[in-house]
Amino acid sequence: MDNPTGLHALSILSENRHGLLRDVALVMANCGANIVSTQQSIIQSGPNKGRSSLFFEYEKADDEELLLAGLRSIPAVIDVESNPPFSLVYGKRVLIFGGGAQVAQVALGAVNEADRHNIRGERISVDTIPLVGEQELATAVDAASHLARVAVLVLAGSIMGGKISKAVDRVREAGIPVISLSMVGSVPDHADLVVTDPIQAGVFAVMHASSKAVFTIDRVRGKRL
Numbered sequence: 001m002d003n004p005t006g007l008h009a010l011s012i013l014s015e016n017r018h019g020l021l022r023d024v025a026l027v028m029a030n031c032g033a034n035i036v037s038t039q040q041s042i043i044q045s046g047p048n049k050g051r052s053s054l055f056f057e058y059e060k061a062d063d064e065e066l067l068l069a070g071l072r073s074i075p076a077v078i079d080v081e082s083n084p085p086f087s088l089v090y091g092k093r094v095l096i097f098g099g100g101a102q103v104a105q106v107a108l109g110a111v112n113e114a115d116r117h118n119i120r121g122e123r124i125s126v127d128t129i130p131l132v133g134e135q136e137l138a139t140a141v142d143a144a145s146h147l148a149r150v151a152v153l154v155l156a157g158s159i160m161g162g163k164i165s166k167a168v169d170r171v172r173e174a175g176i177p178v179i180s181l182s183m184v185g186s187v188p189d190h191a192d193l194v195v196t197d198p199i200q201a202g203v204f205a206v207m208h209a210s211s212k213a214v215f216t217i218d219r220v221r222g223k224r225l
Contacts, residue, residue, distance in 0.1 A: 091123020
C-alpha cells in the first residue's frame with residue numbers, strides 16, 4: 001500500500017497499568033519517533049477484557065526494529081504490531097449530524113459519491129449520528145473539532161439554532177467547513193453552504209473532501225443551492 005502521508009502506525013496490547021503511556025512515549029522519543037496522534041482504550045470484551053489497547057501514528061523512527069524491540073521490552077506490554085495509519089485505511093471523514101430521516105438521505109448521497117472516489121484509490125469515510133435536542137447536537141458539533149481527519153460536517157435536520165449555531169461558529173473557526181440543509185432556525189445563516197436537497201448535500205460534502213474533485217466549498221461559500 002502506497003503511503004503518501006509518510007506516517008507510520010503501531011498498535012500495542014498491554015496490561016492496564018499506571019504509567020504505561022509514559023513508558024511507551026519515552027521509548028518512542030528515544031528512538032526518534034515523533035508521535036502525531038494516539039488513542040487508548042480499555043478492552044471491554046473477549047479474552048483480553050480489561051487490558052489496554054493503544055494505537056499510535058508517528059513520523060518514522062530512526063530505527064523501526066529498535067523501536068519495536070524497545071516497546072516489547074516494557075514489562076506491561078503483551079504484543080506490538082505495525083499497522084497502516086488510519087489516513088490510509090479510513091481516509092478523510094465526512095460527518096453527518098441531525099435528524100434520522102434527513103441524516104439517512106444525506107448519507108445516501110455521501111456514500112454513493114464516496115464509492116465513486118474510493119474505487120479510484122481515495123479513502124473517504126462517512127460517519128453519521130442521528131440526534132435529537134439542541135444541547136445534544138451542540139455538544140456533538142463542538143466535539144467534531146477534536147476528531148481526527150474530519151474534512152467537512154453536514155447538519156441535517158428540520159430546525160436547528162441557538163447553541164447549535166454557536167457551536168457551528170466554533171467548529172468553523174477550527175477549520176472544519178459546515179454544510180447545512182435548508183431548514184428553520186439560525187444554523188443555515190452560520191454555515192458555509194446551504195443545500196436544499198439532502199442527497200445533493202451528501203454529494204457536495206464528499207466532493208469537497210476529495211483531493212481529486214474540482215469542487216470545493218470555497219467556490220460556493222455563503223450560497224444557498
